[in-house]
Amino acid sequence: MAxxxxxxxxxxxxxxxEKTFFGHPRGLATLFxxxxxERFSYYGMxxxxxxxxxxxxxxxxxxxxxxxxxxxxxxxxxxxxxPGGWFGDRVWGPRKTVAVAGAxxxxxxxxxxxxxxxTFYAGLGLVAIGSGxxxxxxxxxxxxxxxxxxxxxxxxxxxxxxxxINLGAFAxxxxxxxxxxxxxxxxxxxxxxxxxALGLGQFLIGSRHLDTRSSVVPTPLSAAExxxxxxKAAIWAGIAVVFYAIVGFSGHYTLNWILVPxxxxxxxxxxxxxxxxxxxxxxxxxxxSKMSAYIWFFVAAAVFWMIYDQxxxxxxxxxxxxxxxxxxxxxxxxxxxxxxxxxxIMALAPVFAWFWLALNKRGKEPxxxxxxxxxxxxxxxxxxLFLAPLSIVDGxxxxxxxxxxxxxxxxxxxxxxxxPVGLSVTTKMAPAKYASQMMGVWFLAVTAGDxxxxxxxxxxxxxxxxxxxxxxxxLAVIAGVAVYMYRNKVKSLMGDVH
Numbered sequence: 213m214a215x216x217x218x219x220x221x222x223x224x225x226x227x228x229x230e231k232t233f234f235g236h237p238r239g240l241a242t243l244f245x246x247x248x249x250e251r252f253s254y255y256g257m258x259x260x261x262x263x264x265x266x267x268x269x270x271x272x273x274x275x276x277x278x279x280x281x282x283x284x285x286x287x288x289x290x291x292x293x294x295p296g297g298w299f300g301d302r303v304w305g306p307r308k309t310v311a312v313a314g315a316x317x318x319x320x321x322x323x324x325x326x327x328x329x330x331t332f333y334a335g336l337g338l339v340a341i342g343s344g345x346x347x348x349x350x351x352x353x354x355x356x357x358x359x360x361x362x363x364x365x366x367x368x369x370x371x372x373x374x375x376x377i378n379l380g381a382f383a384x385x386x387x388x389x390x391x392x393x394x395x396x397x398x399x400x401x402x403x404x405x406x407x408x409a410l411g412l413g414q415f416l417i418g419s420r421h422l423d424t425r426s427s428v429v430p431t432p433l434s435a436a437e438x439x440x441x442x443x444k445a446a447i448w449a450g451i452a453v454v455f456y457a458i459v460g461f462s463g464h465y466t467l468n469w470i471l472v473p474x475x476x477x478x479x480x481x482x483x484x485x486x487x488x489x490x491x492x493x494x495x496x497x498x499x500x501s502k503m504s505a506y507i508w509f510f511v512a513a514a515v516f517w518m519i520y521d522q523x524x525x526x527x528x529x530x531x532x533x534x535x536x537x538x539x540x541x542x543x544x545x546x547x548x549x550x551x552x553x554x555x556x557i558m559a560l561a562p563v564f565a566w567f568w569l570a571l572n573k574r575g576k577e578p579x580x581x582x583x584x585x586x587x588x589x590x591x592x593x594x595x596x597l598f599l600a601p602l603s604i605v606d607g608x609x610x611x612x613x614x615x616x617x618x619x620x621x622x623x624x625x626x627x628x629x630x631x632p633v634g635l636s637v638t639t640k641m642a643p644a645k646y647a648s649q650m651m652g653v654w655f656l657a658v659t660a661g662d663x664x665x666x667x668x669x670x671x672x673x674x675x676x677x678x679x680x681x682x683x684x685x686x687l688a689v690i691a692g693v694a695v696y697m698y699r700n701k702v703k704s705l706m707g708d709v710h
Contacts, residue, residue: 236369237357242418244376247350249411250314251380253321253404254343255554256388259547261285261336262528264397271329275529275676276669280471282525283666285336287478290658292344294485297652300349302433306356307419307426309349314412316342321405325398333470335401348652356423380407381554389547471670478663482656486510489646489653499643505702506641508695510657512588513634515691517661519591519684520623524550525665526675527598527616535601536610552617556624564628580637581699587630588692594622595685602678 233241264270265278273281300309320338323331354373358366384407392400419426433441459465489495490503531537532546571577578586597619601611634654642650665675673680695702 234372236365236372237421237423239357239418239421239423240354240369240372242415242421243350243354243357244373245418246310246314246411246415247373248376248380249407249414250317250343250346250350251377252384252388253317253407253411254339254384255381255550256384256392256407257321257324257339257401257404258282258286258524259385259389259528259550260392260397260400262525263393263532263546266529266532267397270397271332275533276672276674277467278529279522279525279675280475280666280669281336281467283521283662283669284471284474284478285340286521286524287659287662287666288337288340288474289343289347290655290662291478291481292340293347293655294344294649294652296345297348297352297649299345300352301430303429305427305429306349306352307422310346310353311412311416311419313342313345313349314408314415316345318342318405318408318412321401321408324401325405327398347655353422353426356425375558378554378558382551382558385545385547385550389545389550393545393547468670471666475663475666475670478659478666482510482514482653482660485653485656489643492643492645494645495643502641503643506637508698508702509584509634509637510653512584512691512695513630513654513657514660514664515688516588516591516626516630517658518664519595519661519688520627521658521662522665522675523553523620523623527619530601530605530611530676531613531616534605534611535613535616537613539613549616549620552620553624553627556621557628560624560628579699579703580633581695581702583629583633584637585692585696585699587626587633588688588695590622590626590629592685592688592692594619594626595681595688597622598681598685599678602676602681606678 232238233244262278262282265273265281266275271278296309296313300306303309304312317339320335320340320342323335323338326332326335351370351373354369355366358369384404388400388403388407391403456465456469459469486503486507490500490507495503528546528549531549535546537544537546568577597615601615604611604615634657635651638650638654639647646653668680669675675681675684
């Protein structure tokens with residue numbers, strides 16, 4: 213991290229040359245705090261969500277329905293990052309899009325705080341829309357603070373920014389989770405709204421430190437494109453309103469009328485997007501080959517996230533009903549398990565960075581494909597480990613908390629092996645025509661994985677059953693081994709990407 217840089221070592225006119233934030237432009241402090249508070253609100257609400265859905269004092273749903281709702285919600289957040297990026301590029305510009313997103317997220321959390329099941333799903337929808345708008349644009353503004361990709365401070369700036377993500381994610385379950393579980397569910401959701409309000413307030417105050425490019429709409433819609441977009445949006449919205457009015461007034465409406473279409477979209481849209489890019493005749497032979505290789509990584513990543521994201525649903529619901537959530541006689545809220553991953557990320561990420569560098573210097577750093585396959589095997593191993601507490605519960609006992617901590621530990625190691633590599637390979641293998649869109653495509657792997665979990669839950673599959681957990685674990689390991697076995701084929705398709 214380039215924290216030792218002074219204003220004298222920065223070119224004139226660079227944002228933040230007068231004062232710095234750990235040697236970085238002042239605007240990074242604004243974006244750091246915005247992201248930290250947004251993640252605080254998001255992960256705090258996410259830690260409470262499955263517990264509230266199954267709680268007698270909450271919506272009191274069964275575990276399968278709760279998992280389906282949670283999975284659909286998470287898949288939507290990542291799916292909406294695509295239109296979120298589009299709004300930033302073509303309608304409002306990144307700065308205005310993030311400001312609007314913060315207001316929508318805050319309104320969503322306030323809606324969740326209302327003691328009514330009728331408004332609850334509307335609140336979830338608002339948070340998902342706001343998160344999608346914010347996610348794609350705030351990272352773009354971090355990039356704007358630096359003098360292009362070759363600025364020596366750029367990587368360090370993103371490292372500081374991602375620390376904000378993990379700080380917010382770590383603190384949220386401890387504060388929001390404790391209040392939600394021990395005091396009042398809706399007060400917990402209100403705290404999430406307060407977190408987003410703090411983030412939005414300091415963003416509006418500190419936005420003067422951002423680069424002027426953040427206010428620019430890079431490729432604005434023409435008048436004809438705007439009219440066409442509004443017309444198509446109105447038609448689709450009208451169709452949805454008419455359809456659901458018919459279903460509702462005919463007395464056939466159930467929650468599945470919302471969940472099933474959304475989960476199917478979460479699977480279908482990623483396939484359609486990949487197919488559209490692959491069929492594009494503007495891509496040359498090398499780019500087509502790289503996209504063929506990328507599909508391997510995409511499918512493998514979808515399997516990874518399908519299992520990994522159950523840490524917030526399947527594992528959380530299991531902990532609530534079947535675990536002894538105590539250490540040395542001290543009992544803690546179930547939502548606290550969601551702080552394990554971010555604290556492990558903060559502790560282990562520097563270790564992994566050092567480890568890969570040390571191996572690289574010896575010429576022994578594993579290839580991208582080997583790292584990717586290792587991540588899949590590890591997430592599969594985490595669910596094989598899950599079989600132990602499941603068998604303990606089958607024997608009539610409560611499972612010790614450390615079993616769950618061990619599962620989260622293995623999953624975090626798998627995440628550090630696969631996720632940064634996935635982000636890197638996405639940027640390296642992106643066709644020139646789709647360079648700015650491919651990061652959104654990578655997020656669609658999360659959408660596909662979570663949507664698959666949602667479909668399984670809607671179909672009534674009990675994801676806390678030993679046989680199902682064993683199948684998922686085996687699937688991940690097989691996927692990891694398959695990627696490794698076909699590494700030479702994938703490597704040849706990757707061309708000059710290593």
